[in-house]
Amino acid sequence: MKTNYIKLLSFLLPVALGMSSCNKLLEVTPKYIYTTDQIYANDTMADSVVVGMYGRFAAYQNDLSLNTGLSSDELIPGINSFNPGYSFMYSYNLNPFSAQTNDFWGNLYSIIGVSNAIIEGVGQSKGMTQAGKDEAIGQAKFMRALNYYFLVNLYGDVPLVLTTNYPEERLKPRAAVAAVYTQIIQDLEDASQLLGSDYPGERVKANKWAALALLSRVYLFTKDWTKAEQAASQVIAQSQLFQLGHFDRADGGEPMDIFTKNNPEQILQLWNSVGASIGIGIKGEFASFGVTEDATGLLPAFEENDKRKENFVRFEETVNGYQINKYRSDGEAGSANNEYTSVLRLGEQYLNRAEARLELGLSTAVDDINILRRRAGLTDLSSGLSKSQARAAIVQERRVELCFEWGDRWFTLKRLGLADNVMKKAKPTTWKTFALLYPLPTVELQNNRELTQNPGYNN
Amino acid sequence: MNRLKNLLLVTSLLAGSTVVGQQLNYQGKPTLKELFSTIRQQTGYNIIASGNQINLNTVVKVQAKDKALRDVLEEAFKDLPFTFKIVGKEITILPREKSGQQHQKQQQPAKQLFVDGTVRDKSGPVELVTVYNKSNDKVTFTNDKGAFKIERTSHTDTLVFSSVGYEERQLAVSTSQNTVAMQLLQTQNLLDEVSVLSYGQEVSKRLNTGSTSSVTAATIEKTPTADPLIALQNRVPGMMINTLNGLPGIQTQVQIRGINTVNQDGEARQPLYIVDGIPFNSNSLAYIGANGLTSSYLGESPFKSIDPSTIAGIEVLKDADATAIYGARGANGVILITTKRGKAGRSTISADYYHSFGSIANYVKMLNTAQYLEMRREAAKNDGIELTPNDYPDLLKWSQTEDHDWQKEYFGNIAHTSNAELSLTGGSSGFNYLLGGGFRRENTVYQKKNGLTVGNFRSNLDYHSNDGKFKASLSASYATDKNEVIPLSFTNFQTLPPNFSLYDADGELNWTIDNPIAALERTVENRTKNLISNIALSYELLPNLVAKINTGYTRMKMDQLAINPRRSFRPSENILGNNTFTKASAATFNFEPQLNYDLIVGRSSFRALLGGTYIHRGNSAITTSGNGYTDDSQIRDIHAAPIINIEPKDTQYRFLSGFARVGWTFDQKYVINATVRRDGSSRFGPGKKYGNFWSVGTAWILSEENWLKDNQFGLSFAKLRGSYGLTGNDNIGDYSYFVNYERIFDNYQGQGYLPKNPFNANYQWEVNKKLDLAAEMGFLKDRIIFEANYYRNRSGNQLVGYGLPTQVGFSSVNQNLDANVQNSGWEFSLQTTPINTLAFTWKTNFTMSINRNKLLSYPNLASSSNSLTYQIGKPLNLIWGYEYLGINAADGQPQFRDVNGDGFISFPDDYVPLANNIPTFFGGLGNSFNYKNFDLDVFFSFKKNKHIYNYPFTSAGSVINAPAIVLDRWQHPGEEAKFPAYTTNSSTMSDYNSSSANFVDGSYIRLSNITLSYSVPGKMLEKLKLKNLRAYATGANLLTITSYKGTDPETGVDMPMLRTFTLGIRTSF
CATH class of the missing domain: 2.60.40.1120 (Carboxypeptidase-like, regulatory domain)
Known part of the structure; x- marks a missing residue:
C-alpha cells in the first residue's frame, strides 16, 4: 500500500512540476470561432463572411432612410414618436457627442472593415478557387463602395481606409470627397468584372449589374455623364433579367409588385424574414413618422392621379395624417412577408440615364422620364422641355419615385446644389446651411486627433 | 499570586508556520531551561513543569540529530528524578519519585x-x-x-x-x-489564531509576514443573507464591498485595496475566490436584467450556493507576500473561504433555522398630486408652452384628485426569508465526516410568489492513517437554486405621476405613458446548479517531506428562460412576443501537486514548498431565442416561434504554473519568506504566454527581543513586517490574440461570420507591484491589539481594450497600455477586551480603511478615448461634468462655468473633473457583550464619501414625477432658490444633472447589525440531552444617519438594501 502511494506520487510530482515548460497544456481549441486561416480555407467558408457582411449591413441600415428623410423635406417626426432623437434630426439640432447620426459612422466603417478583411483574407487564401476568390472579393468591393458612397454623402471628406492595418489606419485624416469617389469607382469597376452576371438564388447579393447600377449613380456625382449613361444603359439592356414592376396588373386587383421579393424591377434587395431584426427597412417604424404635407412637402409633390401617391404613402386615420407605405405589404405583423427592402432597382436607372443624357445634350433624356411617368399613370412630358426644365423634372421625378429610399432626395438636393434653397423654404426657422453635413462623432475625434469636425458643430 | 509561580509555564504555545515536526536537533550539555527553550523553538511544544520540584539549572547531556522528541527527553531525564507526559502539544514534566510513590499508593488503595x-x-x-x-x-x-x-x-x-x-x-x-x-x-488571544494561507499553509498571526484579515464563522453567522460576502462588509480593512441593489441574490462588487486597472471590465477588477482550495467561479452565468428591465445588467451572485452558516472562516489575502503564490490570479487580492468540516467525537446533529422580515427602510419623498400638477403647469408657463391633451394628459385628461404614493403601494410590503440548515458530523480517530443540507427561500417586497429558492447539500470526509503519514480528504457540495425574481425598476415607480391610473376604465393596462406594471409580465426564470468537489491527498514520503495532490472539479450550470410577451409592450408599437432560452455552464478542473519540506537546524527552521498548478476552465452557452410570437399563449413553446435563432458559445481557458516558496524563521523572532512563480496562460499569443512573478515578505517580532520582553509600558507583543513583490493579471478575455471570426446573430439566408477584433498578438501579462508595511502591537497581555498597515500597489503594463477610431473597423483593440495606476492607503484595526470576567465580557473591534487611487501615467491620454474618463494624478473613479455656479437670480436658470470661454456651455470642452467617487475612508465598529448566557453584538459601519450621484430628475416637460427637493425652486426674479425654475427643457435639466449640482454628500453612519442571542445553560442542556441550544434575534440595516436624500447612500437611486429583522434558533445534539 505504502509503496504504491510513493510510486504514484514520485511519478506525478515530476510530471506536475515539469508542466510549466509544456506549451501543449496551454493549447486551446476554440469552438464556434475561426481564425483567419480557417475562415478563408475554402469557398464555402469564405462565403460565410460575405453572408456576415450582408447580414450586418442589413441590420445596420434601418434608420438611414428615415433620418435622411427627416433631414430633407420628406418626413416629420410622428405624433407617436417616442424617440426625441428624431425631433433633433428634423430640426438640425445635432450634438456631436450623442447625435442619432453617430451610429452611421461606426456602422458604415465596420462594414468597410469587414470588406477590407475579406479582400486581404481571400487574397492570401491557399484553399479557395479562383471563382470563389473573384466572387468574395467582388462582393467585398461592392460593399466597400456602397458604404463609402453613404459616408461621403453624409459626412463629406472621410478617411479612406483600405486595409486592416489599424496601427496605421487609426491616424488617417479625412480624404477629399473626390479621392473617395475615385476609390468607389475603382471598387465598383472591379466588382463589375469580378461578379457574375446572373442571380444564383434570390436577388439579395450584388452581381455585375448591381455594381453597374450603383456605378451609374456614382458617375452622376462625379459628373462623368458618358460613363453614367453607359452603365445605366448596360443595366437597362438586360431585359431578360430586369423589367419594370407594376402598380396594378392587367388582370386587376393585384397590388403593386415593385418591391416584392425578386421582382424583375429589383437589382439588389436585402433579404429578411418575419420577425427578423434585419432588412425590414422602414416599415417597422412607420408609425413614428409622418409624411410632410405642407406646401413644400412631399404630399403635394405628387401630381394628380399619380399612382405613386396611393402606393408609396397612405392616410392613417388614427393620426389624421399621411405615413410611409413602402415595404408594408406584410400587413398584419406576424404574417408572411413578401417584400424585401430595395437597395437598387431598375426604375432609378432610367432616371440616372435621363440625367446623364440631358447633360450630354441628348434629346432622349425625356423618354426615360416618361417611361416611369407612364407606369405611374401620368401623361408624358413634352420633349420640348428646356434643359433647366428637364433638370427640374428629373429632380421632381426622383423625389416621388425614390422617396424614403436611402436618402436619395437628400443626396440629390445636395448633389445639385439645391439643398440650401429648398430647405430654407421648407424649414425657414430651423434650417442651417452647415446641416448639409452631419457632425463627426466626438469619440472619433478623441480617438483620432487627425480628424477635424465639420463646420458649425460645437466640439 | 506567588503560588502561581509554582506552576511554571516555561513557554507559551507558539503555533507557527515552522512548527510541524517532532524532530529535534541538538548537541551539547544544556541546562534544562536551555533545553526546554530549544524544544519550544524547534517543535512549538508547550512545556509545563512545576518549578518548586525542578531545578531548571540542572545540566543534561543531549545528543540529538533528527531525533524524535520523546527519545531526546527520555535520554535527557535518564539520570534525573523526572519523567514526562506528552498530551496534545503539551509536555508536562513530572517528578519521577512522586510518580513512584503514586505507584506505591496505588498498591494501597485504601489510603488514597x-x-x-x-x-x-x-x-x-x-x-x-x-x-x-x-x-x-x-x-x-x-x-x-x-x-x-x-x-x-x-x-x-x-x-x-x-x-x-x-x-x-x-x-x-x-x-x-x-x-x-x-x-x-x-x-481570546487573537495573535495565536491560526490563519489559513495559500495552499493550505497555516500560520499564526504572530509569525505571519503577509497582510491578511480573517473573519470567523461567529461573525458570518450574524448576517443572515444569501451572500456570505455581505457579512464581510466594513469588517475587513482594505476591502470594499458594494451592494448594488436590494433584490435577492444580486451580485456584490468587491474591491480589495482599490481598483488596479484602467480596464472597465468588472471581471478584470475582481479578486480571486478560493473555496476549500479550489478556485470558485465568481462570475455570474445569469444576468438578472435578461428581460431588459433594469438599466444595468446585474449579475446573480454565484455565492448564494454557499450557505453562510456552513462557512468556518473567510481569509482575505491582500499583499504580495500573501498573494504572490497565486501569481497571476491574485493581482486583485485573494479571498479564501473554508467550509466547516467534520470533527472527531461522537456524532452531532446541528440544526439552524431563521426567518427574516425585510422591508424598505427609506423612501424618497416625491411630489404629491397637487405639487406635481403645479410643477407641470408652472414649467409650461415658464417656457410659454401651450397645454395640449397630447403632451399634458396628466393635466387635461387624468384625475386631478387621485394621489398615489407608488413607492409605498408597490414596494411597501414585507419580504420574507426562511433559511434552514441541518448537519451531521462525527468521526473516530482516523475518520471524520460531515453531512449537511440546507434550504432557503426569499421573496421580494413587491411580489410574494416570485422569489429565490436555494437548496444545498454538502459532505466531506477526512481520513488519516494510523501512523499519520497518509491523509485524504474529500469534499463535495451541490447547490441548486431557482430565481424567479422579476427585477421591477424601483425608479420607474418613484417617478410615476401620482395621479396616473395603472389601469383604464375597462381594467386594461393604461398605456398613456409607459406602464411599469407591464414589466411583471416579463418574467425571468433562472435555475442554477453548482457542484464543487475536491480530493486532497497527502503522504509523508520521508520524515518532514510531504507530498500532496489537490484535485478539484467545479461545475455551474444555468438554465434561463426570459419571456417578453406581446401584452407587455405598448400595443401601438405592435411588438411581437419573444423569448430567450439560455443554457450556460462553467466547469473548472484544477490540479495542484506539491511537495513540502521542513528542516530545523539549531534555532532556525526552514520550510520549503514546491508546487504546480494546472487549471482548465470551459465556459459554454447556447442561447435559443424565439421571435415573432403573435399569440402569447404559445410563448413558452420554442417550436411555435416563427423565427428561431440559436447561438452557441464555447470558450476554453488554460492556466499552468510552477512555484516555489521558501521560509526561514530564526529564533521565533525573525521571519523571511520568498516566493517565485512562473505562470502560463492560454489568453496570450505565442511567445507571450509566460510571466515570472515573485515576492519577499519579512517580519521581526520585537517583543521576543530581551530588551523589550519585560517592558514597563504594558507592551506584550510587537511586530514589524513588510513585503514587496510582483503579481500579474491576465484578465483580457479568451482568444483575442488572433482575429476571431465569430457567428453573428443576424442571419442572411445562412449563418454569417464576422471578424470580432483586430489583430494584436503582442499583448502580455499586466504587472502589479505591491508594497506592504505594517506594525502590529499587543498591550496588556494582548487585551489591546493594534495594527496599522500601509500599502502601495502600482500596476503597469495595463491590459485594456484600447479605444480605436471606428474608421479602422473596430472600436477597440486589446493591448498593453503603459499606464500606471497607484493605490496606496492605510488600514487600521484595533481589537480590545475591556472587560473579561466570567459573568461579563466586552470586546470591541474597530477597523478603518483609507484608500487613495491615482493614475500615475497614461501615454497620450489627451488623445485617447479615455481623455474624458481619466486624468493624470487623479483617481480612476473621476466624475466629470459641468461646474455648477448656482442659479441666475434673474431668470432662474442654472449656470455653469464656461471653461473654454466661447460663450457656450458645451460638451466636452466645458466638462471638468468634478470629484472622486471613492470614499475618503470607511470602516466599522463592533461591540460584543456577553452577560452570563446572553450575547449582544452591535455593529456600526461608516463611510465618508462626499460625492455620490443624486436622484436625476429628467424635466417637468415629461410626464414624470419629481422628488420633493424641487419644491425649493426659483419662481420670481431676484429670488434665491436651491433648485432652478421649473422647465420643460430636458437639455437644461440634463446639463444640471451632469453638473456638480447633482453630486451630494453620501457619507453615512449605519447601525448595520444588532444581534441578541441566548444560549441555554449547560445544566438545562444536559436535561434536554442537547449539546447546544441558542436562540437569536438580529436586526440588520436598522438605522442610517446620512444627509443623503435618496433611499440609500449605498445603492444610490436603485432599490435599497432591505431593513431586516431575523429570528432564529440553533441547536446541536
Whole structure:
C-alpha cells in the first residue's frame, strides 16, 4: 500500500512540476470561432463572411432612410414618436457627442472593415478557387463602395481606409470627397468584372449589374455623364433579367409588385424574414413618422392621379395624417412577408440615364422620364422641355419615385446644389446651411486627433 | 499570586508556520531551561513543569540529530528524578519519585483520597485542561467530557486549572468536598489564531509576514443573507464591498485595496475566490436584467450556493507576500473561504433555522398630486408652452384628485426569508465526516410568489492513517437554486405621476405613458446548479517531506428562460412576443501537486514548498431565442416561434504554473519568506504566454527581543513586517490574440461570420507591484491589539481594450497600455477586551480603511478615448461634468462655468473633473457583550464619501414625477432658490444633472447589525440531552444617519438594501 502511494506520487510530482515548460497544456481549441486561416480555407467558408457582411449591413441600415428623410423635406417626426432623437434630426439640432447620426459612422466603417478583411483574407487564401476568390472579393468591393458612397454623402471628406492595418489606419485624416469617389469607382469597376452576371438564388447579393447600377449613380456625382449613361444603359439592356414592376396588373386587383421579393424591377434587395431584426427597412417604424404635407412637402409633390401617391404613402386615420407605405405589404405583423427592402432597382436607372443624357445634350433624356411617368399613370412630358426644365423634372421625378429610399432626395438636393434653397423654404426657422453635413462623432475625434469636425458643430 | 509561580509555564504555545515536526536537533550539555527553550523553538511544544520540584539549572547531556522528541527527553531525564507526559502539544514534566510513590499508593488503595470534578467553559466541557494539585504536586488532565480525577491530601487542597486559551484559575477544596465544578474563562488571544494561507499553509498571526484579515464563522453567522460576502462588509480593512441593489441574490462588487486597472471590465477588477482550495467561479452565468428591465445588467451572485452558516472562516489575502503564490490570479487580492468540516467525537446533529422580515427602510419623498400638477403647469408657463391633451394628459385628461404614493403601494410590503440548515458530523480517530443540507427561500417586497429558492447539500470526509503519514480528504457540495425574481425598476415607480391610473376604465393596462406594471409580465426564470468537489491527498514520503495532490472539479450550470410577451409592450408599437432560452455552464478542473519540506537546524527552521498548478476552465452557452410570437399563449413553446435563432458559445481557458516558496524563521523572532512563480496562460499569443512573478515578505517580532520582553509600558507583543513583490493579471478575455471570426446573430439566408477584433498578438501579462508595511502591537497581555498597515500597489503594463477610431473597423483593440495606476492607503484595526470576567465580557473591534487611487501615467491620454474618463494624478473613479455656479437670480436658470470661454456651455470642452467617487475612508465598529448566557453584538459601519450621484430628475416637460427637493425652486426674479425654475427643457435639466449640482454628500453612519442571542445553560442542556441550544434575534440595516436624500447612500437611486429583522434558533445534539 505504502509503496504504491510513493510510486504514484514520485511519478506525478515530476510530471506536475515539469508542466510549466509544456506549451501543449496551454493549447486551446476554440469552438464556434475561426481564425483567419480557417475562415478563408475554402469557398464555402469564405462565403460565410460575405453572408456576415450582408447580414450586418442589413441590420445596420434601418434608420438611414428615415433620418435622411427627416433631414430633407420628406418626413416629420410622428405624433407617436417616442424617440426625441428624431425631433433633433428634423430640426438640425445635432450634438456631436450623442447625435442619432453617430451610429452611421461606426456602422458604415465596420462594414468597410469587414470588406477590407475579406479582400486581404481571400487574397492570401491557399484553399479557395479562383471563382470563389473573384466572387468574395467582388462582393467585398461592392460593399466597400456602397458604404463609402453613404459616408461621403453624409459626412463629406472621410478617411479612406483600405486595409486592416489599424496601427496605421487609426491616424488617417479625412480624404477629399473626390479621392473617395475615385476609390468607389475603382471598387465598383472591379466588382463589375469580378461578379457574375446572373442571380444564383434570390436577388439579395450584388452581381455585375448591381455594381453597374450603383456605378451609374456614382458617375452622376462625379459628373462623368458618358460613363453614367453607359452603365445605366448596360443595366437597362438586360431585359431578360430586369423589367419594370407594376402598380396594378392587367388582370386587376393585384397590388403593386415593385418591391416584392425578386421582382424583375429589383437589382439588389436585402433579404429578411418575419420577425427578423434585419432588412425590414422602414416599415417597422412607420408609425413614428409622418409624411410632410405642407406646401413644400412631399404630399403635394405628387401630381394628380399619380399612382405613386396611393402606393408609396397612405392616410392613417388614427393620426389624421399621411405615413410611409413602402415595404408594408406584410400587413398584419406576424404574417408572411413578401417584400424585401430595395437597395437598387431598375426604375432609378432610367432616371440616372435621363440625367446623364440631358447633360450630354441628348434629346432622349425625356423618354426615360416618361417611361416611369407612364407606369405611374401620368401623361408624358413634352420633349420640348428646356434643359433647366428637364433638370427640374428629373429632380421632381426622383423625389416621388425614390422617396424614403436611402436618402436619395437628400443626396440629390445636395448633389445639385439645391439643398440650401429648398430647405430654407421648407424649414425657414430651423434650417442651417452647415446641416448639409452631419457632425463627426466626438469619440472619433478623441480617438483620432487627425480628424477635424465639420463646420458649425460645437466640439 | 506567588503560588502561581509554582506552576511554571516555561513557554507559551507558539503555533507557527515552522512548527510541524517532532524532530529535534541538538548537541551539547544544556541546562534544562536551555533545553526546554530549544524544544519550544524547534517543535512549538508547550512545556509545563512545576518549578518548586525542578531545578531548571540542572545540566543534561543531549545528543540529538533528527531525533524524535520523546527519545531526546527520555535520554535527557535518564539520570534525573523526572519523567514526562506528552498530551496534545503539551509536555508536562513530572517528578519521577512522586510518580513512584503514586505507584506505591496505588498498591494501597485504601489510603488514597481523590477528588472528582468537571471543567467547562461557556459552551461546554473542556478537554485537556491541566489540573494541578499544589498541595501534593499531582497533575492530571481532563478527558473529552471535561472530567478529571486527582489524588488529594487529607487537608484543604488547592487545585490550579490551566489550559492554553484560558485564564488560569485556582480553587480551594475543603476536606469535605469530593466533587468540584470549575468554569474557565477564555482568553481570546487573537495573535495565536491560526490563519489559513495559500495552499493550505497555516500560520499564526504572530509569525505571519503577509497582510491578511480573517473573519470567523461567529461573525458570518450574524448576517443572515444569501451572500456570505455581505457579512464581510466594513469588517475587513482594505476591502470594499458594494451592494448594488436590494433584490435577492444580486451580485456584490468587491474591491480589495482599490481598483488596479484602467480596464472597465468588472471581471478584470475582481479578486480571486478560493473555496476549500479550489478556485470558485465568481462570475455570474445569469444576468438578472435578461428581460431588459433594469438599466444595468446585474449579475446573480454565484455565492448564494454557499450557505453562510456552513462557512468556518473567510481569509482575505491582500499583499504580495500573501498573494504572490497565486501569481497571476491574485493581482486583485485573494479571498479564501473554508467550509466547516467534520470533527472527531461522537456524532452531532446541528440544526439552524431563521426567518427574516425585510422591508424598505427609506423612501424618497416625491411630489404629491397637487405639487406635481403645479410643477407641470408652472414649467409650461415658464417656457410659454401651450397645454395640449397630447403632451399634458396628466393635466387635461387624468384625475386631478387621485394621489398615489407608488413607492409605498408597490414596494411597501414585507419580504420574507426562511433559511434552514441541518448537519451531521462525527468521526473516530482516523475518520471524520460531515453531512449537511440546507434550504432557503426569499421573496421580494413587491411580489410574494416570485422569489429565490436555494437548496444545498454538502459532505466531506477526512481520513488519516494510523501512523499519520497518509491523509485524504474529500469534499463535495451541490447547490441548486431557482430565481424567479422579476427585477421591477424601483425608479420607474418613484417617478410615476401620482395621479396616473395603472389601469383604464375597462381594467386594461393604461398605456398613456409607459406602464411599469407591464414589466411583471416579463418574467425571468433562472435555475442554477453548482457542484464543487475536491480530493486532497497527502503522504509523508520521508520524515518532514510531504507530498500532496489537490484535485478539484467545479461545475455551474444555468438554465434561463426570459419571456417578453406581446401584452407587455405598448400595443401601438405592435411588438411581437419573444423569448430567450439560455443554457450556460462553467466547469473548472484544477490540479495542484506539491511537495513540502521542513528542516530545523539549531534555532532556525526552514520550510520549503514546491508546487504546480494546472487549471482548465470551459465556459459554454447556447442561447435559443424565439421571435415573432403573435399569440402569447404559445410563448413558452420554442417550436411555435416563427423565427428561431440559436447561438452557441464555447470558450476554453488554460492556466499552468510552477512555484516555489521558501521560509526561514530564526529564533521565533525573525521571519523571511520568498516566493517565485512562473505562470502560463492560454489568453496570450505565442511567445507571450509566460510571466515570472515573485515576492519577499519579512517580519521581526520585537517583543521576543530581551530588551523589550519585560517592558514597563504594558507592551506584550510587537511586530514589524513588510513585503514587496510582483503579481500579474491576465484578465483580457479568451482568444483575442488572433482575429476571431465569430457567428453573428443576424442571419442572411445562412449563418454569417464576422471578424470580432483586430489583430494584436503582442499583448502580455499586466504587472502589479505591491508594497506592504505594517506594525502590529499587543498591550496588556494582548487585551489591546493594534495594527496599522500601509500599502502601495502600482500596476503597469495595463491590459485594456484600447479605444480605436471606428474608421479602422473596430472600436477597440486589446493591448498593453503603459499606464500606471497607484493605490496606496492605510488600514487600521484595533481589537480590545475591556472587560473579561466570567459573568461579563466586552470586546470591541474597530477597523478603518483609507484608500487613495491615482493614475500615475497614461501615454497620450489627451488623445485617447479615455481623455474624458481619466486624468493624470487623479483617481480612476473621476466624475466629470459641468461646474455648477448656482442659479441666475434673474431668470432662474442654472449656470455653469464656461471653461473654454466661447460663450457656450458645451460638451466636452466645458466638462471638468468634478470629484472622486471613492470614499475618503470607511470602516466599522463592533461591540460584543456577553452577560452570563446572553450575547449582544452591535455593529456600526461608516463611510465618508462626499460625492455620490443624486436622484436625476429628467424635466417637468415629461410626464414624470419629481422628488420633493424641487419644491425649493426659483419662481420670481431676484429670488434665491436651491433648485432652478421649473422647465420643460430636458437639455437644461440634463446639463444640471451632469453638473456638480447633482453630486451630494453620501457619507453615512449605519447601525448595520444588532444581534441578541441566548444560549441555554449547560445544566438545562444536559436535561434536554442537547449539546447546544441558542436562540437569536438580529436586526440588520436598522438605522442610517446620512444627509443623503435618496433611499440609500449605498445603492444610490436603485432599490435599497432591505431593513431586516431575523429570528432564529440553533441547536446541536
